[in-house]
Amino acid sequence: MDYSFTKDEELFRETVKEFCQKNIAPVWVEIDKKRQIPADLYKKMGEQGLFAIPVSAEYGGPGGNMVLASIAIEEIAYADPSVAVAVYALLCNGWPMLLQTYGTEAAKKEILPHVAKGEGFFGIATTESHTGSDLASHKVTAAKDGKGWVLNGEKMYISGVGETSQLPWGGGFWATARTGTMQEGHRALTAYALLGKKDGKMLAGYEPTVLEEIGRGGLTTGGFTLKNYRMDDKYRCGEVNQGFYLTMEGFNLARTVVAAACIGAARWGLDQAADWFKQRKSFGRYISNFEGVSFKFAELYAKLEAAKYFVYKTAWLADKVYMEKDPRFNPRDLNIPASMAKMYGPEVATEIFRETMKWYGAYAYSTECPLYRAYLGCFSYEIGAEGAQNIMRYIIARDVVGQEYVRW
Amino acid sequence: MPDIVVCIKQSIDIEQLKFDPSTRAPILAGAPKKMGEMDKRAVEEALRIKGRMGGSVIALTIGGAEVEDVMRRAYAMGVDEGYLVTGPELGSLDSSTKIKVLTAAIKKMPHFDLVLCGAASSDFFSWQVGPGLAALLGVPVITSAKKLDIQGDELVVECDLEKGTYTLKTKMPAVVTTTLDINEPRVPSLMAVLGASKKKAKVLTLEEIKMAPAKPLVQVSSIYMPEVKRKKVIFDCSEAAKLEEAMNRLIDALRKEEVME
Numbered sequence: 149m150d151y152s153f154t155k156d157e158e159l160f161r162e163t164v165k166e167f168c169q170k171n172i173a174p175v176w177v178e179i180d181k182k183r184q185i186p187a188d189l190y191k192k193m194g195e196q197g198l199f200a201i202p203v204s205a206e207y208g209g210p211g212g213n214m215v216l217a218s219i220a221i222e223e224i225a226y227a228d229p230s231v232a233v234a235v236y237a238l239l240c241n242g243w244p245m246l247l248q249t250y251g252t253e254a255a256k257k258e259i260l261p262h263v264a265k266g267e268g269f270f271g272i273a274t275t276e277s278h279t280g281s282d283l284a285s286h287k288v289t290a291a292k293d294g295k296g297w298v299l300n301g302e303k304m305y306i307s308g309v310g311e312t313s314q315l316p317w318g319g320g321f322w323a324t325a326r327t328g329t330m331q332e333g334h335r336a337l338t339a340y341a342l343l344g345k346k347d348g349k350m351l352a353g354y355e356p357t358v359l360e361e362i363g364r365g366g367l368t369t370g371g372f373t374l375k376n377y378r379m380d381d382k383y384r385c386g387e388v389n390q391g392f393y394l395t396m397e398g399f400n401l402a403r404t405v406v407a408a409a410c411i412g413a414a415r416w417g418l419d420q421a422a423d424w425f426k427q428r429k430s431f432g433r434y435i436s437n438f439e440g441v442s443f444k445f446a447e448l449y450a451k452l453e454a455a456k457y458f459v460y461k462t463a464w465l466a467d468k469v470y471m472e473k474d475p476r477f478n479p480r481d482l483n484i485p486a487s488m489a490k491m492y493g494p495e496v497a498t499e500i501f502r503e504t505m506k507w508y509g510a511y512a513y514s515t516e517c518p519l520y521r522a523y524l525g526c527f528s529y530e531i532g533a534e535g536a537q538n539i540m541r542y543i544i545a546r547d548v549v550g551q552e553y554v555r556w
Numbered sequence: 557m558p559d560i561v562v563c564i565k566q567s568i569d570i571e572q573l574k575f576d577p578s579t580r581a582p583i584l585a586g587a588p589k590k591m592g593e594m595d596k597r598a599v600e601e602a603l604r605i606k607g608r609m610g611g612s613v614i615a616l617t618i619g620g621a622e623v624e625d626v627m628r629r630a631y632a633m634g635v636d637e638g639y640l641v642t643g644p645e646l647g648s649l650d651s652s653t654k655i656k657v658l659t660a661a662i663k664k665m666p667h668f669d670l671v672l673c674g675a676a677s678s679d680f681f682s683w684q685v686g687p688g689l690a691a692l693l694g695v696p697v698i699t700s701a702k703k704l705d706i707q708g709d710e711l712v713v714e715c716d717l718e719k720g721t722y723t724l725k726t727k728m729p730a731v732v733t734t735t736l737d738i739n740e741p742r743v744p745s746l747m748a749v750l751g752a753s754k755k756k757a758k759v760l761t762l763e764e765i766k767m768a769p770a771k772p773l774v775q776v777s778s779i780y781m782p783e784v785k786r787k788k789v790i791f792d793c794s795e796a797a798k799l800e801e802a803m804n805r806l807i808d809a810l811r812k813e814e815v816m817e
Contacts, residue, residue: 160749
């Protein structure tokens, strides 16, 4: 057993940290207030190799892996604890990796280089307005149309809708659509690389809307309506009616980097607490002299360390499965680790921010203090972005106890 | 097309350095290390010169096992070649010995026009290596450069010295030491980091450069964090009438402390 990072990983963390502290940390509050990531930041991050990290050079990626992607996302979130920039980056790492694994050659060569350069977005679009977690009840349809497909319906609460429209090349989503009857449930879903805009032009039949969220203000969330949206068969990912299973693999990857974002933000939060302890006095002594404060701090530190282990163990395993094709492992082996990372990371992060805000006292309840911005950003993942927390618990319980004893 | 040698050092990352609160001594064992900040500027300046004029950039470092890490960073930044003088006895050297070893290593190289060094390391700040190298190599030195230009075979260097900024010229070969102001060093991309791991530096032993382990001229007896004693002087300007007098007293006090002239 070797718990150390490789020399490449250590140097990468050092350089990402420098990049993020120089280019992101000074502007993260402004990004959150203005609700916009600066246009030149996408390009700089692309040049730095922070998007599509696990994607090979053949498709324009840096040729890294999931451990490197997790390191990048952790450091980005440390620099922007509202996690807006980190969420953009994590989506543009996890889902491009899945497209690399299951997309057609033509789709990969068309989309992935633009994502890697920061001129195109590629995220996830499964949720519909009536439900997120229950994919079996999703209604967006895809029907055969000659050699291609025609899609109709509406997706909702989708991150990156605004960025897809704003970025110079455009972008889109790993999306699922029904290619059978409702009664067939999750067995009749097919996955597609669905573009909203490409080569700078919005595509016909794709109509986006943007919602205003309470946190992670720099990144847009919204929805889109598909009205006779036509696409070539080259955008289909995997076999017809296999979309649910492939998408679950993608969620395992995305949940790993979601947790990486949460531990990065949470690490920043604990650093704020430690700094505060060195200046804040009550009753003639530093507040960390009170056991009610320092014992809780120690608990949170331990929880954060545990959350880190979940992230990097899962990322390591994902690399064994997808990058090294190690025959000892298969994609299903990621179900429990990725669910533990996603279940634990956001909950630890929000707990750290709640406690730190209490230690800060009244100042933390003013908008002058940025801690609430970080809390609201991480809370999006406790609500359930990238998979509801109780779904994570279901996955763990079903895999451990057995599906016949833990039914959906 | 100048051939440039850049001397770099894996320094203790003083931002992460912790001190023993009882003795005020730094906890050096296991302290994180990285390339010195002025060294990064030296590498960056060499790469910029190469970008403008061609030539080559060789990074040179000495030390224990950790020197491979600093060379990895230099490769990621874009240097053409790396030379390591390494060995367990080179883990902690005083400046005089470092200068001798670096000089011997540079003399093993086929050719150089310019040696660049950070003006001082990020940890021990001796400011001695650049001038010492020039003395032993028998070439001119310009220290604390904040701007560097090459015109023909002449270096034109703007540097901060004592009480002013000077523009100095000298013929190459020469040694120039760089300050933090000379440039903003590049941060290597992931692609560059991954590419760096495929490059292997040339390893030189003390035997190969014909150096015997020298006895240090400086013995470090102790290192500790200076104690900052606050004077807690209060200048009363609670009323508008007292403001001018308070300001004058403040200025006098700052002059007395030699904080301002």
